[in-house]
Amino acid sequence: MRSTKFWILLIAAALVVCLAAAAAVMLGNTGSCVARVYQNGQLLRAVDLSQVEEGYTFTVSGPAGENLVQVEPGRIRVAAADCPDQVCVHQGWISTGIAPIVCLPNQLVIQIQSDSHNQQVDGVTG
Amino acid sequence: MKGFTLRQITRMAVLTAVALAIFIAEAQLPPLVPIVPGIKLGLANIITVYALFALGPGQAGMILLARVLLGSLFAGGMTLFYSLGGGVCCYLVMLAVHRLLTRRQIWVCSVLGAMAHNAGQIAVAVALTRTPAVAAYLPVLLVSGILTGLFTGLCAQFLLSRLKGSSPPRTTK
Structure with missing residues (x-):
């Protein structure tokens, strides 16, 4: 069993990556x-x-x-x-x-x- | 239905009905974010997560499959492919991670499942429209998937902890 902190960090990291990618798609292609x-x-x-x-x-x-x-x-x-x-x-x-x-x-x-x-x-x- | 007791079949039927009712009620809501279609709460996944932890993978899979098939009958059109593609990915990921989690980390399962669901849906959309550019939606959908998955996962977690006394042990055959 991983600690809850591990999962929070993992998902927060995924969220940041996705936000950055979404921003890149939104802003990059103008x-x-x-x-x-x-x-x-x-x-x-x-x-x-x-x-x-x-x-x-x-x-x-x-x-x-x-x-x-x-x-x-x-x-x-x-x-x-x-x-x-x-x-x-x-x-x-x-x-x-x-x-x-x-x-x-x-x-x-x-x-x-x-x-x-x-x-x-x-x-x-x- | 070999392998399931009458009690289990009945419980699966009730949960499928609940999931289907949630799914159809949610489909009536206006789009949450009009600019990007496909963003929704995915409330019916509360039932899948609940079933996975309370009843085990076999029954959860049956409930998910029945809900997706019946749901696309009611929603019509191409819904089946998207729901099935997303649902299968979501189920497989949740299946893989649910054994790694404690009962206070159930929301993690839902978040990862929601992300897999988005990825599966986009894969189906790319295949059906034969337009790779549809994949540009993926990061936006993943952001929404993480947030809505967190919400539905916490719902399922609270549901499971409230029903702890009445739910059967996970090892029922």
Whole structure:
């Protein structure tokens, strides 16, 4: 049996590491502009958000229905979706690579990346 | 059901029902942190932790499996894969650490289990969406997992200490 102090230190250390990693993911990936819309891992569209002059919408259909994607200068969101949970809609606008919009029922991912400095977020898994 | 007495089966059924009710009630709550989907309290894990310490790994595993399968029937959609991926990881980690802990350290089991649950869910999400970038959620989810795991673990620990007189010994066959 380990002492309680050992477990507290272990978990506190894990918390600090995770907080640092979360902060790195949140802050590190800013200043990017190209939104890529993937479905099932395949690139459907790439929208350069800095080049958008007037907002527009398009729809993506998938196994669970349709997602209405709305683009405005510098930002993108899922405005409406047919899925029951509406997680992607509640996430609202994104304008940075902080957190991609993910619609699991429709296997849709909207991710913002910088073209000049292509940050590979999957390095985080290692 | 070979190997389980009628009393054990009944107790597992009651605990599964309680866990399922908690799970469904929690699913009705609005998202805790709207920016990052998937953050939730995981209150149903109180029952899993309780069962692991009070009834042993076999029965805890059965309760978890039944709750995940029934829960995804009610919640619908892709819930099954995520719950199963997270649940199995969580169970395996809790199984590994629960023998190392005293009865005052039960919360540790829940914290480590919650972290394993997050890792399992992200792994399933990466596999299903085929988008490795989903893994960027992992640190954020782990932070929430540590905090919510601490909360549910303390709940389970208090539950176990209050029920000490009435709960059966861990070595029941």
